Amino acid sequence: PTLLLPSLRPCVLLYASRSLEAQINPLLDFPPDPDCQAVGVKSRNFNFTLYNVYNEKDQQGSPNRTIERMLLPLNLPLSALVLGDFNTKDTWWDPLCTNPSSGADNFTQWIEAQHLELINIPGIGTFLRPNMSRESVLDLTFATQDVAGKIEDWQVLPGLGSDHHGILFAIQAPPTDSASAPAQPPKFNTQKADWDCFATKLASAVAACPTLTNLDSIPLPSPEDSKALLTGVNHALEEQLDQIGEALTNAIVQAATASIPFIKLGPRPKPWWNQDLYTLRKAMLQKQRSFLKELARGPPTEAFLWKRDYLLARNAYFQAIKSAKRDH
Structure with missing residues (x-):
C-alpha cells in the first residue's frame, strides 16, 4: 500500500508480467507513502527487496521530500534494488552537471553507507523536455552488491513518448534445478x-x-x-x-x-486499444525522433517547428487514448 488517506495521489506503482515466475508482495512493515513503495521479490532461489521511489514534496505538507523522509532513515536489507525518479542532480551520475541539488550530499552519503552500487552509465541522459539543451540524469538505479552482480544490459529507452526515458535491464538469477522447475507449457491463441x-x-x-x-x-x-x-x-x-x-x-x-499460433506474452491486453491509436503512436514517435535530431544540431530555438509538430502529435495521441477509454 502507498496511501494513508484517500485524498493522497499515489505516484509510484508496479506492474508484474504474467509470465514472471516469482512472488511479489508489499512489505507490510514499510511505512505507507504515496511516493515510495517497497515490495519483496521471491523466486525459487533468489530473493531481494525492491524500492520504487519518486522524489517529490510531501503531499501531507511536511518540508521533507521523499529521499529525506523515506530513504535516509532506512537501513536496507542485504539484497536490495532501489530505483525511480530521484529528481536529484549530482556529478556522480551526471559528470556534466554544474549545479548539484541541495540534498545531493546527504543522498550520496546514504548511498555509500548502504553499500549501494550505481547501475546507470554516468552521463547517459534519462530525461529531456523540449526547452532543455541536453538530457538530464534523474532516473537512477542502485543495487546492493549481490543484486548488482546479477544485473545485465542496463539501457535507456527514449522512444516512449514521454519526457522521461524508459529504463530496461535484466536480473540474471542463479540457474534453477531443471528437475524442480518444469518448463512452462506454451500458451496458444x-x-x-x-x-x-x-x-x-x-x-x-x-x-x-x-x-x-x-x-x-x-x-x-x-x-x-x-x-x-x-x-x-x-x-x-x-x-x-x-x-x-x-x-x-x-x-x-x-x-x-x-x-494454432502462440500467444505473445506481454502486458495485460487493453480492451480499448485500436488501430487508430497504433497509427497515432507511430506518428508521435516519428515526430519525437525528428525533433530530437534537430535539437542535437543546434540551439532549442531553431528546433521550434519540429517541437511544435511533436507536441501536436503527442497531444493528439493522448487525447485519443482518453476518448478510447471513455467510449469503451
Whole structure:
C-alpha cells in the first residue's frame, strides 16, 4: 500500500508480467507513502527487496521530500534494488552537471553507507523536455552488491513518448534445478486456430504413439483399483496412467503447435486499444525522433517547428487514448 488517506495521489506503482515466475508482495512493515513503495521479490532461489521511489514534496505538507523522509532513515536489507525518479542532480551520475541539488550530499552519503552500487552509465541522459539543451540524469538505479552482480544490459529507452526515458535491464538469477522447475507449457491463441488441421495432426500424433494405440489392452479399473490409486498403493497402475497422460499431453501440444499460433506474452491486453491509436503512436514517435535530431544540431530555438509538430502529435495521441477509454 502507498496511501494513508484517500485524498493522497499515489505516484509510484508496479506492474508484474504474467509470465514472471516469482512472488511479489508489499512489505507490510514499510511505512505507507504515496511516493515510495517497497515490495519483496521471491523466486525459487533468489530473493531481494525492491524500492520504487519518486522524489517529490510531501503531499501531507511536511518540508521533507521523499529521499529525506523515506530513504535516509532506512537501513536496507542485504539484497536490495532501489530505483525511480530521484529528481536529484549530482556529478556522480551526471559528470556534466554544474549545479548539484541541495540534498545531493546527504543522498550520496546514504548511498555509500548502504553499500549501494550505481547501475546507470554516468552521463547517459534519462530525461529531456523540449526547452532543455541536453538530457538530464534523474532516473537512477542502485543495487546492493549481490543484486548488482546479477544485473545485465542496463539501457535507456527514449522512444516512449514521454519526457522521461524508459529504463530496461535484466536480473540474471542463479540457474534453477531443471528437475524442480518444469518448463512452462506454451500458451496458444485458440481464437486463431485451424481446427481441421488440429484434428488431423492430433490423429496422426496419437496413431504414432504406442502408449496411446494400446489403450484397449488396459482393463477398466475396478473400485478396488480406484481405492488403491487414491491411497497410493497401486504404484504400477499409477505409473501407467501417468505415462498415458503425458503421452496424450505431448500429442495435443504437438498438434496445437502445428495448427494454432502462440500467444505473445506481454502486458495485460487493453480492451480499448485500436488501430487508430497504433497509427497515432507511430506518428508521435516519428515526430519525437525528428525533433530530437534537430535539437542535437543546434540551439532549442531553431528546433521550434519540429517541437511544435511533436507536441501536436503527442497531444493528439493522448487525447485519443482518453476518448478510447471513455467510449469503451
